[in-house]
Amino acid sequence: MPSSDPAAYAAGRGLRPHPRADCGSMRTMSTTNESRTTESMAGVPFAAHDHVRVGLLGAGARGSGLAANLAHVEGATLAIVAEPGSRELLDQRWPDGKDRPTVVNSAEEVFAADVDLILVATPWETHADLALQAMRAGKHVAVEVPIGVTIDQLWELVDTSEQTRRHCLIMENCxxxxxxxxxxxxxxxxxxxxxxxxxxxxxxxxxxxxxxxxxxxxxxxxxxxxxxxxxxxxxxxxxxxxxxxxxxxxxxxxxxxxxxxxxxxxxxxxxxxxxxxxxxxxxxxxxxxxxxxxxxxxxxxxxxxxxxxxxxxxxxxxxxxxxxxxxxxxxxxxxxxxxxxxxxxxxxxxxxxxxxxxxxxxxLWQAEGEAALAAGGHGGMDYLMLLRIVQNMRAGSTPDxxxxxxxxxxxxxxxxxxxxxxxxxxxxxxxxxxxxxxxxxxxxx
Incomplete structure (x- = not known):
């Protein structure tokens, strides 16, 4: 059960260790929609990370907001951003005094980068394909909503997460x-x-x-x-x-x-x-x-x-x-x-x-509400969502x-x-x- 102590959340300890083997190693096993031949990812913790390096796909209205919030999350670094179009919003929203990420033109450069997690903040119809590529490149991925637009896409995301032993998280800030x-x-x-x-x-x-x-x-x-x-x-x-x-x-x-x-x-x-x-x-x-x-x-x-x-x-x-x-x-x-x-x-x-x-x-709101409101982003929701992802990855806990x-x-x-x-x-x-x-x-x- 999650901790009910606000101090635990402030220290990043409002987390859930789980006895299942962590998802730090790659496996390749087949699966079908009808019956599982790979192990489920339900309740599987992250491998613990001292620091979480993050890549971002898309720096438009949504992606630039995520980037600005992530800059305030302790224990994480936004290392690389792929944005083939205008980078004006990213420049406008990036907090003063924070190290700026490398900005590149292609998703492939982010997949190849030394990052632990990739955020997908692109138009909906591209979400599933980019998330699949990220997992197959060995990265955990957090995807803006919806994570897919067809049932076939959703099954492929489930299957690929299980096959690669990489988490595919939905970024539902609400x-x-x-x-x-x-x-x-x-x-x-x-x-x-x-x-x-x-x-x-x-x-x-x-x-x-x-x-x-x-x-x-x-x-x-x-x-x-x-x-x-x-x-x-x-x-x-x-x-x-x-x-x-x-x-x-x-x-x-x-x-x-x-x-x-x-x-x-x-x-x-x-x-x-x-x-x-x-x-x-x-x-x-x-x-x-x-x-x-x-x-x-x-x-x-x-x-x-x-x-x-x-x-x-x-x-x-x-x-x-x-x-x-x-x-x-x-x-x-x-x-x-x-x-x-x-x-x-x-x-x-x-x-x-x-x-x-x-x-x-x-x-979580008792411990981090003030910081969340200061960071902004839909009344603090964006900050708390990103904070929890990073906390869970650092602690080796299961995703929310x-x-x-x-x-x-x-x-x-x-x-x-x-x-x-x-x-x-x-x-x-x-x-x-x-x-x-x-x-x-x-x-x-």
């Missing part, structure tokens, strides 16, 4: 948000009773960005109709439910609205002769999916980046004894000893969250999130597309752990 880590503590303490239902989303008005700085992301709206970006909401809720560690995702149904938002935006804001006026969009403005787990729980999963809707990840969890709902954060916990049987039925008032926060604030988490949380992308195309028909979610989900192996701290 699992390290202050509220998310607090709710994780609450769920593990049984505060909500038996968990029944979760709510997760990525709701973020990106219309202007899609036409200004993210053409590759707008292009997705011309290709597929489904949930393009499931993991920011799903990852934390999966953590609350112990997905892959006592429960697993089993199936998904998905439906989309019509597509109107991008057409209206370009009509209002682009010149009539702009070539983007001719693009044909197929993705619905809102996609809503429902996932089921082996234990019979449900998860509402929604995606909307088109439309004037305030930012929201829902971040909800419902149990037999209470619930938490985010945006804004609120809680209700039923006290069986104080139930008024004569009161009007069905009336529940939200309670003051602060007493619960004082009791359930995650020790592994290739099986990355595959399960990314799978709703292609499977929602398949479900929408089939008129909302259920789609089975593969068991990427090949049965290991039934064992309690370490995960989020």
């Amino acid at each position: 699992c390290y948000g202050r509220n998310e880590m607090m709710v994780l503590q609450m769920a593990r303490a049984g505060l909500f009773g038996e968990l029944l239902h979760g709510e997760a989303a990525y709701i973020h008005d990106l219309r202007q960005l899609l036409f200004q700085r993210l053409p590759w992301r707008r292009e997705m709206h011309t290709k597929i109709d489904g949930n393009h970006y499931p993991t920011h909401g799903l990852g934390p809720v999966a953590g609350y439910m112990g997905i892959n560690r006592g429960d697993r995702l089993t199936r998904i149904v998905s439906m989309s609205t019509g597509h109107y938002g991008l057409e209206k935006w370009r009509e209002r804001h682009l010149p009539a002769d702009d070539p983007r006026q001719k693009e044909t969009y197929v993705a619905g403005d809102i996609n809503t999916s429902l996932l089921q787990t082996e234990q019979g729980r449900t998860i509402l999963l929604q995606h909307q980046v088109i439309g004037p809707r305030p930012y929201d990840r829902l971040n909800g969890i419902v149990g037999t004894d209470g619930l938490f709902q985010d945006y804004p954060a609120r809680i209700f916990i039923e006290d069986a000893d104080e139930v008024d049987l004569d009161a009007e039925m069905g009336h529940v008032d939200w309670q003051d969250l602060e007493p619960y926060r004082e009791k359930y604030e995650h020790p 999130m592994d290739v099986y988490d990355g595959a399960a949380w990314s799978a709703p992308l292609p499977l929602s597309v398949a479900s929408v195309a089939a008129g909302g028909a259920p789609q089975d979610i593969p068991d990427f752990t090949r049965g290991r989900w039934q064992e309690a192996y370490p995960g989020l701290p």
Whole structure:
């Protein structure tokens, strides 16, 4: 079990040693999707590193932010960055007084470099291929979300991690948000009773960005109709439910609205002769999916980046004894000893969250919250995510999130597309752990 002592996290000791052999040596064994002939990577610790040398693929908006946060993480050095395009953002964001990394043009130069870990922060459709190359070059790899965009890619990432004995981590920063880590503590303490239902989303008005700085992301709206970006909401809720560690995702149904938002935006804001006026969009403005787990729980999963809707990840969890709902954060916990049987039925008032926060604030936030907020990066989440990766590698501990988490949380992308195309028909979610989900192996701290 992870340590509950904030001082342990400050010292890098909020970690989980594990008796399984570490992944310091290469092995080459074959595997299939149906049955494992290689040993699982679930619960396998890193070989201990005195210092972690890191390479980065992509220094755009996301990659340059990761680089700036990593510069503040003790025990790590960003040694090399591959960015064939503009390096302006990296130059702007790099902290003063920190040794600058070598910047090269090709991913191959990073694969060949003397680094222990490679971060992938490139457009989505390149994630899986670059992660596969990194593992085959003998490097651990941490991949921006989603880690793959097809089920075949996700299986190949799982198989290759097992074959090479290299970890493939999903960089789901939202699992390290202050509220998310607090709710994780609450769920593990049984505060909500038996968990029944979760709510997760990525709701973020990106219309202007899609036409200004993210053409590759707008292009997705011309290709597929489904949930393009499931993991920011799903990852934390999966953590609350112990997905892959006592429960697993089993199936998904998905439906989309019509597509109107991008057409209206370009009509209002682009010149009539702009070539983007001719693009044909197929993705619905809102996609809503429902996932089921082996234990019979449900998860509402929604995606909307088109439309004037305030930012929201829902971040909800419902149990037999209470619930938490985010945006804004609120809680209700039923006290069986104080139930008024004569009161009007069905009336529940939200309670003051602060007493619960004082009791359930995650020790990682207690120890590192100030440093995380100072570093910035999505309210400290990016810093804590990178800090945990480095801490685990230095201590020879298991990763917080592994290739099986990355595959399960990314799978709703292609499977929602398949479900929408089939008129909302259920789609089975593969068991990427090949049965290991039934064992309690370490995960989020």
